[in-house]
Amino acid sequence: MGGRSVAGAGQAGQQRIRVDADDRGRGEPLAQPARGPGPQPRSTTTGWGPPSSAAAAPDAPRRSRLREYADRLRSVFTAVDAGRIDDACERVNALLRDTRAAPVLTRHDDEPWHLHFHAAGEDWARSWAASMATALAVVLGNPVSDRLGVCTASACDRVFVDTSRNGTKRFCSTACQNRVKAAAFRARRRG
Numbered sequence: 001m002g003g004r005s006v007a008g009a010g011q012a013g014q015q016r017i018r019v020d021a022d023d024r025g026r027g028e029p030l031a032q033p034a035r036g037p038g039p040q041p042r043s044t045t046t047g048w049g050p051p052s053s054a055a056a057a058p059d060a061p062r063r064s065r066l067r068e069y070a071d072r073l074r075s076v077f078t079a080v081d082a083g084r085i086d087d088a089c090e091r092v093n094a095l096l097r098d099t100r101a102a103p104v105l106t107r108h109d110d111e112p113w114h115l116h117f118h119a120a121g122e123d124w125a126r127s128w129a130a131s132m133a134t135a136l137a138v139v140l141g142n143p144v145s146d147r148l149g150v151c152t153a154s155a156c157d158r159v160f161v162d163t164s165r166n167g168t169k170r171f172c173s174t175a176c177q178n179r180v181k182a183a184a185f186r187a188r189r190r191g
């Protein structure tokens, strides 16, 4: 399975879905939502989240709702990782349903027409979750479904889309890879 065939997923993979269970440590604000497959809008605004004007400074209840969705999105990766593809697909279907995900061509903020995956004016958290659930659905609906992975570093809870050529990615990042390698090296030296 070459990199070409996972182009859509690959772009999604550039944006790790952050699913930190609390606000300590590894958590960073969710930056940009995953981009979808197919032609990208010409503008720099992604078509995958709410309009930028609506995305400023989400309040705590909104963040809390997004975190709940993030937990459910993460569970899709863990299901795939455990070889439970049916379970993963059912979880994504439930997310698509609950987030009311739907492709909608839209135009706002002087942008050209582009594709959103939620209705205009949809709830902030639901908008982001709808976009991410759609991205996962695209991956799971293709032969590349096993490219969804969970970082194997012991102190990391990140998930990733494996866009490597040979599909053998085990870590979310080179940081985790290096940390595990260094720990293994130290363990060997200690004998």
Ligand SMILES: [Zn+2]
Pocket: 151, 152, 153, 156, 157, 158, 171, 172, 173, 176
């Ligand atoms: Zn990691």
